[in-house]
Amino acid sequence: MRTLGLIGGMSWESSAHYYRLINQGVQARRGGLHSAPLLMVSLDFAENAALQHDGDWPALAARMARAAQTLADGGAEAIVLCTNTMHKVVAAIEQAQPRPLLHIADAAGAAIAAAGHRRIGLLGTAFTMEGPFYRERLAAGFGLEVLVPDDPGRRDVHRIIYDELVRGIVREESRAAYRAVIAGLVARGAEAIVLGCTEIMLLVGEGDSPVPLFDTTTLHAAAAVDFIVG
Incomplete structure (x- = not known):
């Protein structure tokens, strides 16, 4: 090995x-x-x-x-x-x-493309959601259209990561907030959701989304x- x-x-x-x-x-x-x-x-x-x-x-x-x-x-x-x-x-x-x-984006992109999805929602830190480095790699390498939450949604997702998840804190109200953000992305046409922060898998799972989740940690x-x- x-x-x-x-x-x-x-x-x-x-x-x-x-x-x-x-x-x-x-x-x-x-x-x-x-x-x-x-x-x-x-x-x-x-x-x-x-x-x-x-x-x-x-x-x-x-x-x-x-x-x-x-x-x-x-x-x-x-x-x-x-x-x-x-x-x-x-x-x-x-x-x-x-x-x-x-x-990490190559691991996610390959799995998403293999599953046949083309338009995806991305959750992560503000740096990941708002910067080009991650979205452009998924688009260029795997032909994916990447949607991100609106401004309030991005703020909620980012805050929960840094104030809670990196400390191992999991709150039901935060899970509800993520569910709402995911629902908003799905309403805009997202066929799948990328958990683009390695802590998000601590908070949400398949039961929290109407479309498939791709956990980048896994x-x-x-x-x-x-x-x-x-």
């Missing part, structure tokens, strides 16, 4: 799910006592979140690049960035070290398993 490097801690709640899902996937594929050969650099999310909201993406890019280089130096044969938002700076990661990066972890077992 091949060794995979994880850049985690953004938040540790979702990184714990990555670790569990990857190991479960490897055990299911290889059987017996097998588990995943992994390295992880776990960052302090408070520092990242502060830089995100200050708009200091060069500093964030440098942090991600250092983490990736540490993993490559430690023997990782590929890199997984355990977050959607920080894929905004993947170029810095790819330039800093020679290992391939398994892009899909990214599956791509990681594919790489590990070859």
Whole structure:
């Protein structure tokens, strides 16, 4: 099996799910006592979140690049960035070290296209929903039309992620707010919904949406398993 490097801690709640899902996937594929050969650099999310909201993406890019280089130096044969938002700076990661990066939007896009969907709704942080880096990769790579919530919806989705989900807080009123945002996207023609933040899967599941949900955490972890077992 091949060794995979994880850049985690953004938040540790979702990184714990990555670790569990990857190991479960490897055990299911290889059987017996097998588990995943992994390295992880776990960052302090408070520092990242502060830089995100200050708009200091060069500093964030440098942090991600250092983490990736540490993993490559430690023997990782590929890199997984355990977050959607920080894929905004993947170029810095790819330039800093020679290992391939398994892009989270590619894992999501491939699954959505295989299911035959073409118009999708995207939930995530404001940085992911409003910036071009994620939507354009889905559009260019997989021919997807990407819808995002309206301004109040984006504010609610973003606030709940940072105030609650990254802290492991799950509230019924927040689930209701997400359901309303999803319903609005479906009313605009979304055929499926991308949970484009690795913590959203803590809050909503298939029963909360009238259309299929594509959880990027689960899909990214599956791509990681594919790489590990070859």
